[in-house]
Amino acid sequence: MVARVRSFPDVLLSVENISLSFGGVKALTDISFDIAKGEIRAIIGPNGAGKSSMLNCINGFYHPQQGAITYKGVRRSQMKPHEAAEQGIARTFQNIALFRGMSTLDNIMTGRNLRMKTGLFWQALHIGPAQREEIENRKVVERIIDFLEIQHIRKAPVGQLPYGLQKRVELGRALAAEPELLLLDEPMAGMNIEEKQDMCRFILDVNDEFGTTICLIEHDMGVVMDISDRVVVLDYGKKIGDGVPDEVRSNEAVVAAYLGVSH
Amino acid sequence: MLAVIVAAFLAVPMVASPYLYTEILIPFLILSLAAIGLNILVGYCGQVSLGTGGFMAVGAYAAYNLWLRVPELNNLIVVFLFGGLMAAAVGILFGIPSLRIKGFYLAVATLASQFFLDWLFARVKWLTNYTPSGSVAVGKLEVFGWHVDTPADRYLLILGIVVVGTLVAKNLVRGHIGRSWMAVRDMDIAAEIIGFRPLRTKLTAFAVSSFFIGVAGAMWAFLRLGAWEPLAFDINRSFQILFMVIIGGLGSLVGSFMGAAFIVLMPILLNQLPGWFGIRMSTALLSHLEFMVFGAMIVFFLIVEPHGLARLWAVAKEKLRLWPFPH
Numbered sequence: 001m002v003a004r005v006r007s008f009p010d011v012l013l014s015v016e017n018i019s020l021s022f023g024g025v026k027a028l029t030d031i032s033f034d035i036a037k038g039e040i041r042a043i044i045g046p047n048g049a050g051k052s053s054m055l056n057c058i059n060g061f062y063h064p065q066q067g068a069i070t071y072k073g074v075r076r077s078q079m080k081p082h083e084a085a086e087q088g089i090a091r092t093f094q095n096i097a098l099f100r101g102m103s104t105l106d107n108i109m110t111g112r113n114l115r116m117k118t119g120l121f122w123q124a125l126h127i128g129p130a131q132r133e134e135i136e137n138r139k140v141v142e143r144i145i146d147f148l149e150i151q152h153i154r155k156a157p158v159g160q161l162p163y164g165l166q167k168r169v170e171l172g173r174a175l176a177a178e179p180e181l182l183l184l185d186e187p188m189a190g191m192n193i194e195e196k197q198d199m200c201r202f203i204l205d206v207n208d209e210f211g212t213t214i215c216l217i218e219h220d221m222g223v224v225m226d227i228s229d230r231v232v233v234l235d236y237g238k239k240i241g242d243g244v245p246d247e248v249r250s251n252e253a254v255v256a257a258y259l260g261v262s263h
Numbered sequence: 264m265l266a267v268i269v270a271a272f273l274a275v276p277m278v279a280s281p282y283l284y285t286e287i288l289i290p291f292l293i294l295s296l297a298a299i300g301l302n303i304l305v306g307y308c309g310q311v312s313l314g315t316g317g318f319m320a321v322g323a324y325a326a327y328n329l330w331l332r333v334p335e336l337n338n339l340i341v342v343f344l345f346g347g348l349m350a351a352a353v354g355i356l357f358g359i360p361s362l363r364i365k366g367f368y369l370a371v372a373t374l375a376s377q378f379f380l381d382w383l384f385a386r387v388k389w390l391t392n393y394t395p396s397g398s399v400a401v402g403k404l405e406v407f408g409w410h411v412d413t414p415a416d417r418y419l420l421i422l423g424i425v426v427v428g429t430l431v432a433k434n435l436v437r438g439h440i441g442r443s444w445m446a447v448r449d450m451d452i453a454a455e456i457i458g459f460r461p462l463r464t465k466l467t468a469f470a471v472s473s474f475f476i477g478v479a480g481a482m483w484a485f486l487r488l489g490a491w492e493p494l495a496f497d498i499n500r501s502f503q504i505l506f507m508v509i510i511g512g513l514g515s516l517v518g519s520f521m522g523a524a525f526i527v528l529m530p531i532l533l534n535q536l537p538g539w540f541g542i543r544m545s546t547a548l549l550s551h552l553e554f555m556v557f558g559a560m561i562v563f564f565l566i567v568e569p570h571g572l573a574r575l576w577a578v579a580k581e582k583l584r585l586w587p588f589p590h
Contacts, residue, residue: 059456061452061456080455081455081456082455082456082458082459082460084456085456085457085458086458090457091456093453097450097452097453097456098449098450098453099445099446099448099449099450099453099454100449100450101445101448101449101514102442102445102446102449106442106445109439109442110442110443110446110454110457110459111457112439113439113442113443113446113457113458113459114458116439118439120435120440120467120471123434123435123438123439123440124431124434124435125431125434126434126437126438130434130438133439134438134439137439173457174457177457177458
């Protein structure tokens with residue numbers, strides 16, 4: 001496969017000297033990298049390298065002790081997760097975090113929550129603004145359902161769906177927010193080859209069609225090298241590599257981290 | 264559904280006796296509304312509450328005070344709405360701890376609200392108009408000039424309010440507010456990350472839930488009891504409504520009705536049943552039997568079917584649709 005070479009002039013988000021520790025455990029040490037507008041950026045590394053912690057810092061769930069994150073030109077140190085959501089950052093989770101008691105449709109509709117503003121009064125009557133809002137947002141959600149090819153499970157409670165479909169619904173919920181930056185935490189973990197191919201296609205389509213910037217964590221190196229524009233490599237909370245897939249692949253520190261070296 | 268409502272408005276008044284109204288239909292409808300209120304909080308938003316009785320008392324006494332002190336507003340709809348709104352305000356106040364505490368600990372906090380409110384209505388004499396033992400009574404009741412006197416009148420008024428209330432609850436739970444409740448119930452951290460604000464969501468649930476419970480409390484006081492004291496809304500009432508929600512089905516509006524029907528009818532049935540078979544039992548034994556059956560039912564539902572009667576009903580409908588074929 002030919003590596004895609006695309007160029008992205010604008011920086012959407014930059015991470016500067018982030019350090020995060022839980023008590024004595026250093027999860028991240030002095031990490032800096034940036035995510036350009038429109039690219040697919042991968043974060044890779046062995047288990048426990050701090051990848052998920054990195055995503056949690058970006059969307060405000062963890063507060064790093066040092067360093068700062070600049071998003072869309074605004075520097076911030078502390079913020080709440082719902083503020084990240086309001087600024088256009090959506091994410092999926094490593095261990096699926098769907099609302100298990102709700103249907104696929106309702107789950108994806110929750111992704112639209114920031115665009116649904118009608119108050120209790122109209123909601124109670126379910127007429128006028130409330131109904132219009134519901135219909136408009138439902139249309140968007142139906143497009144996402146079509147896009148992800150999950151029409152047949154629209155009404156099914158997500159708790160009963162197979163794992164691969166749940167992952168897809170979770171992607172749908174994140175997409176429903178129409179995010180500028182989409183964080184995917186191991187979108188293909190535990191999938192078979194066909195499901196992985198589908199998921200890759202969805203990720204590339206989202207990136208192409210909607211211009212969504214994507215930052216993903218993934219363990220399948222084949223996938224990562226194929227679909228991402230640039231790759232950051234973490235190991236024990238430190239950055240050991242950063243660049244286009246070919247650079248990273250030939251980086252000795254990366255190879256050592258993944259394969260080990262003989263002493 | 265429409266057929267049931269029409270039948271309840273038209274057919275029931277033709278056949279019902281005063282006993283049926285006051286002992287079965289009126290308690291069933293009012294407690295259904297309270298169960299819907301509690302179900303919004305517990306079943307839809309996942310916040311356990313043992314303060315239902317207290318919130319009903321707030322609704323009842325707020326309604327009473329408006330009725331007593333502002334005679335110009337002697338319209339039951341206004342009076343009940345006021346009771347509901349006051350209960351909602353109190354509900355918001357006692358819902359604030361829910362941001363920090365969950366599960367059992369929240370249950371204990373709402374239990375504290377129950378005891379606090381019991382104390383309030385027993386001790387703050389102004390609220391009960393300085394009557395001894397806090398026992399108050401209401402007299403002339405009317406709605407837009409319609410005097411609500413006979414059991415049939417009261418039944419129709421209650422039915423109307425419950426139908427509207429149920430519709431409102433249905434609209435809320437199917438819209439984005441209902442989804443925000445369920446999201447917080449199912450996974451609060453993910454809900455926050457996709458943009459829901461946990462405190463606001465939980466407080467809306469407390470407010471709406473307490474509003475329904477307050478209206479139900481006011482109706483219970485005005486239309487079921489007529490004269491009451493704080494004991495009518497003690498901790499037993501809280502448990503009774505919670506049992507309705509659990510037995511009927513958490514997160515199901517139709518389940519709230521089933522649970523209420525079950526709990527209202529069960530004691531009556533248990534009273535009659537031995538007689539039908541010619542067995543004579545003492546009343547003490549009967550009331551003990553009632554406790555045992557309730558206890559067993561609740562344990563059964565918690566273990567076997569947390570979605571309660573509503574789920575059993577849905578399964579039965581599905582089975583009957585296919586019957587006699589297996590699938």
